[in-house]
Amino acid sequence: MGNSRVTVREIARLAGVSVATVSRVSNGTGQVSEEMRRRVLEAIEEHGYRPDHLGRALAARRHGALGLVFPGLSGPYFTELIQGFESEAVPARASVHILCTHLREDSDDQVLEMARRVDGIAVIGGTISETALLRLAATVPVVVLAGRGPDTVSSVSVDNAPAMTLLTRHLLVDHGLRRLAFVGNPDGSPDVSERWAGFRQAYRELDLTPPAEPVRVAMQQPDGVLAAERLLVDGTAPQAVVCANDEIALGVLVGALGRGLRVPEDLVITGFDDAPMAALVSPSLTTVRQPIRDLAAEAARQILSAAADPHAAAPESIVLPTEFVVRRSCGCPAEAPTGGTGK
């Protein structure tokens, strides 16, 4: 019992029926008499038969699997993405393959290899070259997650730029701040690139000159601490630090508090994502909420439907709305007006 080496033909022999009948019973397809069904089920039960996925997938010509490609895993953002993706894939009986391309040179090749094992792939924006993306899309359905690809490839992202413009304008206009620093590496991901653009856009709309350069660091808390070290030197410190995500912002906050600065009195800090910690730190973090799980779930749904019907699917670019969340770290007294960038 429970032997993993038992096959359809084995069960067929033991039950004294044909393999076709076993298949029909185990899938509930076609017409089978009560007597046959009973005999087959008995044999299946007794020997713990479960159909091998490979044989089944080969016959069905679908893998029953979805791929998810990351640059590298870091922070709550990615774990949320994975879970959102998984929440759609598993009920559809598809397994989730993940691949972290960072630190490996032949990542394009590995992604192409993955394409031979799954029914569709979601690629985080900025992870692989555009060339590889196009070759990939010629093989399996592809969705770019948090970013945009060529027009022929679907994508799911949020309205980063308008949201960041809204936030920056709040600091410039409502709080009258002028010397803002942006922390995050625009070359690292489309998300950051768009947020950096939105940040500068707010200056331009007010006929002000935006900072020329961001503080280029990665996206985790330690990188925020690092940024604080670079920024908070006597004399040249900015009035506000606009961070590319909440993780960086929390790091900057820790760095600032550790230097004896008061937030928001001495330094204003803002984030992006609305991670759970954003509401819990003191001061609570002014940020932009984005629907991370929904983002990944939407990508999974698109891939599944494209895989189910390869020809009907036209490439789609979905942009999900965000919500500006005003809390204490920008200098607002308590609860203040919040506004979304809208649907």
Add this chain to the structure above:
Amino acid sequence: MGNSRVTVREIARLAGVSVATVSRVSNGTGQVSEEMRRRVLEAIEEHGYRPDHLGRALAARRHGALGLVFPGLSGPYFTELIQGFESEAVPARASVHILCTHLREDSDDQVLEMARRVDGIAVIGGTISETALLRLAATVPVVVLAGRGPDTVSSVSVDNAPAMTLLTRHLLVDHGLRRLAFVGNPDGSPDVSERWAGFRQAYRELDLTPPAEPVRVAMQQPDGVLAAERLLVDGTAPQAVVCANDEIALGVLVGALGRGLRVPEDLVITGFDDAPMAALVSPSLTTVRQPIRDLAAEAARQILSAAADPHAAAPESIVLPTEFVVRRSCGCPAEAPTGGTGK
């Protein structure tokens, strides 16, 4: 070019050779004349042929995939695990399947289903029932990661209990503290259970009475903030908070600082893991370093070797050493003696 529907037989027909020859060329096995090889390679190149993984896997009777089963993804611990696991799997040309069981009722079934799709599985300790674990192990090689299973199942873990005893003794003896609180849910995972046991053990070794109950919360920063709210009420606050991991400790730290407490003067806080942030917060966090990536990499190696040779593999229980890292949050002045527990 790049068409994904091209098969061996197609290439064989186009090159005017047999499928056997195509297979030999594409795998570099067997003897093929220069002329044949050239013709086959040309056809492969021209039509962008890449062998389908399913057919190949079916013939080889191995999936070329490894499974990783989590309760739910949370925090840097799990992303480190995934990356450690991945770093071993990918060079071995195996893809990584992940499954988060939380929030779903039929998780045992899903894990069994995964077993039909991979060559081996690593299960995070405490994720599925012991019954399911045994049934799983009857089907594919299984390793319990961060925890222990039945004696017949391999496992990889760290020496949680001795490490936590060492840390607790440091607080009790070197700092003369008595009223310590443990934060973490021992029922949630074997790791926490062992750390809780190690914590109490330190009391017993000194003939002291340990706290009867831990503060049961989950393992992320927000849960630490929550724990701080519960613990830091006037009068009953402990002298020190011993946290099940660094994430909780950082949350408690934020909560304590937000209440105007000084750390470590008013409250001592310790963590576990030595996450990157532990060294960067002020005060820096006294904690226990554990080799998370190595843990997962070791699990992947065990699975791979067991899958390669199913009979030779005897179940193995590996316990990796940890290192006690003394920093500022326990009340030590600056750099103080550190000591490993292991090896």
Add this chain to the structure above:
DNA sequence: TGGTGCCCTGAAACCGGTTTCTGTCACGCA
């Protein structure tokens, strides 16, 4: 009694690879 149609069953083909097994041919050597 013969024909029609439905329900059920099993043989065989198929999915896309790998591998074994058989056979051909050229070459070297006695």
Add this chain to the structure above:
DNA sequence: TGCGTGACAGAAACCGGTTTCAGGGCACCA
């Protein structure tokens, strides 16, 4: 010249399922 040998190619079997297709048995009807 005859024979053994080794290099190479292809036909066919195989991996473990699903599905098509043809046929047997039976009820129903004329």
